[in-house]
Amino acid sequence: MSTFAPVYRPxxxxxxxxxxEHKREARxxxxxxxxxxxxxEQSSSxxxxxxxxxxxxxxxxxxxxxxxxxxxxxREHPLPRYPFPHAPVKSADVPRRSxxxxxxxxNPPLYIPKVEVDDQSTxxxxxxxxxxxxILHRCMLKGDWERASRAWGLLARTEIGGLGIDVRQHGRWGxxxxxxxxxxxxxxxxxxxxxxxxxxxDTSFVQDEPTDTPTNQSAHQFAxxxxxxxxxxxxxxxxxxxxxxxxxHTVNAKVFYPALFNIWVYEVQARYQxxxxxxxxxxxxxxxxxxxxxxxxxxxxxSRDLASREIADATPIAERLDELLLSPPYDxxxxxxxxxxxxxxxLSDLYRSLAKVHRKKxxxxxxxxVRDYRNEYADRVTTAQNREKASAERRRAKxxxxxxxxxxxxxxxxxxxRLADAEDMSE
Numbered sequence: 001m002s003t004f005a006p007v008y009r010p011x012x013x014x015x016x017x018x019x020x021e022h023k024r025e026a027r028x029x030x031x032x033x034x035x036x037x038x039x040x041e042q043s044s045s046x047x048x049x050x051x052x053x054x055x056x057x058x059x060x061x062x063x064x065x066x067x068x069x070x071x072x073x074x075r076e077h078p079l080p081r082y083p084f085p086h087a088p089v090k091s092a093d094v095p096r097r098s099x100x101x102x103x104x105x106x107n108p109p110l111y112i113p114k115v116e117v118d119d120q121s122t123x124x125x126x127x128x129x130x131x132x133x134x135i136l137h138r139c140m141l142k143g144d145w146e147r148a149s150r151a152w153g154l155l156a157r158t159e160i161g162g163l164g165i166d167v168r169q170h171g172r173w174g175x176x177x178x179x180x181x182x183x184x185x186x187x188x189x190x191x192x193x194x195x196x197x198x199x200x201x202d203t204s205f206v207q208d209e210p211t212d213t214p215t216n217q218s219a220h221q222f223a224x225x226x227x228x229x230x231x232x233x234x235x236x237x238x239x240x241x242x243x244x245x246x247x248x249h250t251v252n253a254k255v256f257y258p259a260l261f262n263i264w265v266y267e268v269q270a271r272y273q274x275x276x277x278x279x280x281x282x283x284x285x286x287x288x289x290x291x292x293x294x295x296x297x298x299x300x301x302x303s304r305d306l307a308s309r310e311i312a313d314a315t316p317i318a319e320r321l322d323e324l325l326l327s328p329p330y331d332x333x334x335x336x337x338x339x340x341x342x343x344x345x346x347l348s349d350l351y352r353s354l355a356k357v358h359r360k361k362x363x364x365x366x367x368x369x370v371r372d373y374r375n376e377y378a379d380r381v382t383t384a385q386n387r388e389k390a391s392a393e394r395r396r397a398k399x400x401x402x403x404x405x406x407x408x409x410x411x412x413x414x415x416x417x418r419l420a421d422a423e424d425m426s427e
Contacts, residue, residue, distance in 0.1 A: 344397025
């Protein structure tokens, strides 16, 4: 009701036809209600003649358009909370549906849940897969990699309901590469200690006996073929599960690339550690029969050749990493940035070792009675080039490691960065 009287009220002649009809209907309803109430009073007075002192109270009229009446609620209780009255009151006894069920109930459905087939054949297949998985891990613990590879092959080929297993779940993707490397190691013929010492030019990785050299303390060495198969395995996983906007929250190529490059770097480093150990052993055995000058020259040549070959094998890894770091999301991948920074320090050390060898050769030419100016000049140019390449790789490494340290505060990246700064100061 308005607090103040309206300033302007039109006369009856100025009112519209609809307003006049509304007033007429209101008066008619009022007369009907009064007649009904009088009839009710008359009937109640006739029935209660024996009770002259009783007070008869007429029942209040109910407005059927009242929200409380429509909702079936009493005015003595507070109204329900939101979303009432726009939605019915939710009962606590009604079970809540999962998000997958709600999406499936939309018309058209936004999600189609997988149908769980509980027939006898499916249950038997699941039990069979569980048994094979137990056999796989048992063989891996015992070191029986040949049987483990067979069990892994059975797991990879088994299908349930037309769907195969997903190797990305529960870290199964790493088992395949481990089996490939270690199975090939078993195929390498084991030689005796004397035979291994005699085969100085053998480049295959076999299980050596423990020696006083720290690089040979590892009990497991792998064959080149095993490394190759593992790298091909990761390459297939990268192609099969690429990084896309739809798969960015799953195990995809962003996870497989660091594993691929790690195993590639480990392959090159392990190979040349083995070759350097063989070269040092051969140098110790032949030091008695060769003069000191010739021995030093032979050692320098062998060191230069090994460093050159190692750089030739490590450069494709760095180039592949540089190409990958140009495109998102790999340009902000911390494992790849850290790995490329460490590779830069590795290549810098190799270039510095080459520069030292060529500098020693140039110094030997300059101090000899008969100076070879052409070879001396070539060695000096090669020394300068290697130093420049070492500085470039170290700058690249410092840039990437500083980025990783600023992003996550990685202690290993910070330590490598400080070592690179110390090398710059030493030069």
